Amino acid sequence: MSSRYADVLDQCRVALVKDLNPDDVMDYLIADRVLVPDDKERVDARSTRREKVRELLDLLARRGDRAFITFMAALKDLDSGHNHLYELLQRKLEDWEHQAEPMRLEQQQQTTLYPVEPRQPVKCTEQNHGDFTDSKQGFCSKPQQSQVPSHDLAEWGRNHPKSPNMIPSEKLLSQLAGNLGQDWEQLGSLLGLKDSDMYRCKVENQFNLWGQINSALLKWKNREYKDATILRLVTALKQCNVGREKYEFLMNA
Numbered sequence: 001m002s003s004r005y006a007d008v009l010d011q012c013r014v015a016l017v018k019d020l021n022p023d024d025v026m027d028y029l030i031a032d033r034v035l036v037p038d039d040k041e042r043v044d045a046r047s048t049r050r051e052k053v054r055e056l057l058d059l060l061a062r063r064g065d066r067a068f069i070t071f072m073a074a075l076k077d078l079d080s081g082h083n084h085l086y087e088l089l090q091r092k093l094e095d096w097e098h099q100a101e102p103m104r105l106e107q108q109q110q111t112t113l114y115p116v117e118p119r120q121p122v123k124c125t126e127q128n129h130g131d132f133t134d135s136k137q138g139f140c141s142k143p144q145q146s147q148v149p150s151h152d153l154a155e156w157g158r159n160h161p162k163s164p165n166m167i168p169s170e171k172l173l174s175q176l177a178g179n180l181g182q183d184w185e186q187l188g189s190l191l192g193l194k195d196s197d198m199y200r201c202k203v204e205n206q207f208n209l210w211g212q213i214n215s216a217l218l219k220w221k222n223r224e225y226k227d228a229t230i231l232r233l234v235t236a237l238k239q240c241n242v243g244r245e246k247y248e249f250l251m252n253a
Contacts, residue, residue: 004195005068006061008092013057015088022052024082028074032207034067035059065185069202076203097195161251164231172253173221176233177214179246184213190236191220 001009009016022043029035039059046052060067075086168176180187188198197219198212205211221228230250237247244251 001061001063001068002065004093004096005065007096008089009057009061009068011092012085012089016057016085017050017053019085020053020056020082021049022056025071025074026056028070028077029060029067032066032070034063034070069199069206072199073203073206093199094196161230161234161253163253164229164234166230166253167226167228168221168230168233168250168253170218170221172250173217174214175249176247177210177217180213180242182209183240184216186240187236187242188216188220190239191233192224193220 026035026040026043030037030040042059043052043055046055060071072086072089075082075089185198189195193216198216201212201215201219205215224232230253234247234250237250
């Protein structure tokens with residue numbers, strides 16, 4: 001389980017131990033294969049309700065992020081009678097994200113798509129005599145043109161999308177969603193989605209991985225509007241080390 005979910009469970013542990021009835025959420029956890037019947041037997045073997053809750057929370061902490069998502073969904077169900085615990089965990093999750101947001105923004109600011117090299121002054125010659133000249137230094141403001149080999153230009157073309165500023169259609173995003181796997185949250189984070197955004201995508205599409213990813217991509221597109229370009233999407237995919245074969249169609253769109 002990732003640190004954000006584990007921290008939230010720890011922060012809410014006292015309230016959960018006090019109010020939670022483990023039998024009310026156990027069926028959800030087994031149905032989603034977060035726990036198995038043997039785990040239920042371990043919980044039931046505890047003598048008191050509070051000890052059973054502690055055992056359940058310890059089991060969840062050793063599972064993946066899906067355990068937290070399913071647990072939250074179970075608490076949200078009004079029939080479980082634990083909606084107040086769901087709201088508590090939701091608030092703690094939002095607080096955690098709010099505290100982590102400055103660090104995420106700092107990381108995004110340190111990342112640039114194309115680092116710009118500083119302009120280097122060039123000695124004025126007869127060939128560039130018409131350029132603006134610094135009278136004190138005798139330098140021209142026009143940067144010296146670099147001689148880029150043709151094979152380097154070809155390599156650049158292969159590594160960059162043909163339509164970098166194009167906004168991907170819903171069809172393209174749907175195709176991409178079908179090519180990604182369980183680690184799609186890293187992509188969502190690089191695209192600027194908050195943990196709460198991705199959590200809602202999971203809850204709304206609890207048993208549908210494609211639906212989770214597609215919902216997140218559409219949320220990014222609708223939020224970023226004109227900035228939701230193929231170039232930005234491809235750049236994030238590269239940073240996630242996603243195989244090019246999974247997004248080659250974006251390069252040629």
